[in-house]
Amino acid sequence: MSVKDKVILIIAEQGLLDVADVSLSATLEDLGIDSLGVVESIFAIEEEFDIEVPFNANAPEESEFDISSVATIISAVETLVAEQT
Amino acid sequence: MNRVVITGAGTINALGATVPETLQAMREGRLGIGPLHMRDLDRLSVKIGAQIKDFDPEIYFDRQKLALYDRVTQLTLMASREAMGQSGLEITDELSESTGVVLGTAAGGMNTWDDNFRSVYEDGKNRVHPFVVPKLMNNAAASHLSMAYNIKGPSLTVSTACASSNHAIGLAFQMVRSGMVQVMLAGGADAMLTFGGMKAWEGLRVMSKTACRPFSANRSGMVQGEGAGIFVLETYEGAKARGAEILAELVGFAMTSDAGDIVMPNQQGAVRAMRGALRDARLDPQDIGYINAHGTGTAANDKTECAAVQEAFGSHAQNVMMSSTKSMHGHLIGGTGAVELLVCLMALRDGVIAPTIGFEHPDPNCALDVVPNVARQAKVTATLSNAFAFGGMNAVLALRAV
The missing domain is CATH 3.40.47.10 (Thiolase/Chalcone synthase)
Known part of the structure; x- marks a missing residue:
């Protein structure tokens, strides 16, 4: 399974959605994932890929990890996986 | 009583x-x-x-x-x-x-x-x-x-x-x-x-x-x-x-529950707790000169607490001093309210308002007098001390000088 598919699966699980309903342009908010859900998704991503994700819930917009859409998350995870593994 | x-x-x-x-x-x-x-x-x-x-x-x-x-x-x-x-x-x-x-x-x-x-x-x-x-x-x-x-x-x-x-x-x-x-x-x-x-x-x-x-x-x-x-x-x-020295009088206490989120604070829960403590103390917002803020330094707390103080204190919110001493002693979690009550005692007894240190840039969402960086001399006769916990459980104490 690709990084993209794994990230979508994690987000779908978090939002209690079908994988098919997770569009790349959606924000986490669109998918019904709140701030606690964001933190839990990032934890799941760290565990899945064995990476460290730089993210501070106090200032998500200032974190290096861009969570503004599903697509930006996938791209950020791909970068981290390439850097850290 | x-x-x-x-x-x-x-x-x-x-x-x-x-x-x-x-x-x-x-x-x-x-x-x-x-x-x-x-x-x-x-x-x-x-x-x-x-x-x-x-x-x-x-x-x-x-x-x-x-x-x-x-x-x-x-x-x-x-x-x-x-x-x-x-x-x-x-x-x-x-x-x-x-x-x-x-x-x-x-x-x-x-x-x-x-x-x-x-x-x-x-x-x-x-x-x-x-x-x-x-x-x-x-x-x-x-x-x-x-x-x-x-x-x-x-x-x-x-x-x-x-x-x-x-x-x-x-x-x-x-x-x-x-x-x-x-x-x-x-x-x-x-x-x-x-x-x-x-x-x-x-x-x-x-x-x-x-x-x-x-x-x-x-x-x-x-x-x-x-x-x-x-x-x-x-x-x-x-x-x-027994001729004991009285440090201050505890005059009010209120506790409320947000019934909302396990970690995110709630403005109405905080407002109700502050208003409840004032009512219990038979004080008006204008009587309060200083609030020891919960002031954790998280985005969620600070914005919610400042909005709650604006709502509970109305026009007096601009006159009341509010600082967070967690900037100095950190967040003592279950012990924090006790150490922060000392800040209220100092305000009431010594007329010294402890500062919020580490303050660098004003936040438009926190447009209150947060006593930035330097302690201040001020005569204060009544104070509140806020605590807004995870779990949405809020507790506010009111003190008065004797």
């Missing part, structure tokens, strides 16, 4: 081992936060905290006692010695059954949990010290306090995360006010600066790696501290009759 006054105060925290040391540090706007000293520090991503340094329990407690005293109990007993010493109160056999203890703690004997989990899981040992249970239980500190001072009335521990101390002091206040007891020792403590404790907090991603900057636009989260604060509460008549 009895009037309830504070006649003794004690503390130990990262700013000082006594109340005078702590208040002096606050006047100077001194930072108690620094690099953590802890086993396996290299495995932490957050490496700062407001740790108590230079505290050697073996100087104060013998070996048999230490076998039963977790760090949280040690800190509680240190603070209570100072508070009882200042009050000059002797708990006679006659008074004993009309005296109680209410303490607040979020994590209780966390160091004992941590050390013994290591023993059995990491080191593979099959045996732990026989006193692990009585050492780690959340009511251990309150129990040792009752034994130390011959207190035979109602004693208990409350646990409401970051509001634990305010709930404890508020309940003790109500017990003295109602006439259930004559004297209460009240306050709280936490000592969560352990490897496991830090890992748990790291997980939430609300911890700053650099500094606690409440109300500052460039805030980056909370910083954990440790310590204890203990107060002697008694009736006004009792204190007067």
Whole structure:
């Protein structure tokens, strides 16, 4: 399974959605994932890929990890996986 | 109903081992936060905290006692010695059954949990010290306090995360006010600066790696501290009759629940708690000169708390001073409300308002007088102390100068 598919699966699980309903342009908010859900998704991503994700819930917009859409998350995870593994 | 006054105060925290040391540090706007000293520090991503340094329990407690005293109990007993010493109160056999203890703690004997989990899981040992249970239980500190001072009335521990101390002091206040007891020792403590404790907090991603900057636009989260604060509460008549020095009068207390989110604060819950404390105290918003903010330095808390103060205080919100001393002593979790009540005592007694240090850039969402960086002289006759906990449990205390 690709990084993209794994990230979508994690987000779908978090939002209690079908994988098919997770569009790349959606924000986490669109998918019904709140701030606690964001933190839990990032934890799941760290565990899945064995990476460290730089993210501070106090200032998500200032974190290096861009969570503004599903697509930006996938791209950020791909970068981290390439850097850290 | 009895009037309830504070006649003794004690503390130990990262700013000082006594109340005078702590208040002096606050006047100077001194930072108690620094690099953590802890086993396996290299495995932490957050490496700062407001740790108590230079505290050697073996100087104060013998070996048999230490076998039963977790760090949280040690800190509680240190603070209570100072508070009882200042009050000059002797708990006679006659008074004993009309005296109680209410303490607040979020994590209780966390160091004992941590050390013994290591023993059995990491080191593979099959045996732990026989006193692990009585050492780690959340009511251990309150129990040792009752034994130390011959207190035979109602004693208990409350646990409401970051509001634990305010709930404890508020309940003790109500017990003295109602006439259930004559004297209460009240306050709280936490000592969560352990490897496991830090890992748990790291997980939430609300911890700053650099500094606690409440109300500052460039805030980056909370910083954990440790310590204890203990107060002697008694009736006004009792204190007067024995000629005790009265530090302040506790006049109001309110607690509310958000019934909302397990971690996100709620403006209405905070507003209702502040208004409730004012109503209980029969004070108007205009009477309050200073608010000790919950002020954790997280985006969620600071914005919600400032909006709540705006709503509860209306036009007076612009006149009231509000600071967060967590910028100096860190977040003592269950012990924080007790140490922060000292800030209110200093405002009422000495006319010194402790600052919010680490303040760099104003945040339009926190457009209040947050007493940035430098302490201020001001005459204040009544104060509020806020605590808004995870779990949406809020507790606000109101104090008045006597």
